Amino acid sequence: MSRLRKLILQILAGIVAIWLAKEFIEGVKFSGTFKTLLIVGSVLGFINFFIKPLLNLITLPLRIITLGIFSIFINIGIVWGVDIFFPELEITGLLPLLLTTLIVWGLSIIASHL
Secondary structure (H helix, E strand, C coil): CCHHHHHHHHHHHHHHHHHHHHHHCCCEEECCCHHHHHHHHHHHHHHHHHHHHHHHHHCHHHHHHCCCCHHHHHHHHHHHHHHHHCCCEEECCHHHHHHHHHHHHHHHHHHHHC
């Protein structure tokens, strides 16, 4: 699969994940327009495509020691960073952040296997 196709799928996964989180998770609010949702999801997709592999490489020893569980903390940090960077996205509480991360993580895995 071409890298461009993988990038597009990661962007779409990010957009859909943010939309699903705002619709179905209590504690996740999005006050922006649809265009802003596209931008937030695109940034999330770009981060998952470009920065997450570097973070996975850097934290490889921790991921090996924890049998991969540390990956969830990488994903939580990415979603939290997007939440901080965009004031339109408001995730209040640890449980909504974890659930949003699981949605992003799941859709990202599905997108990478398409």
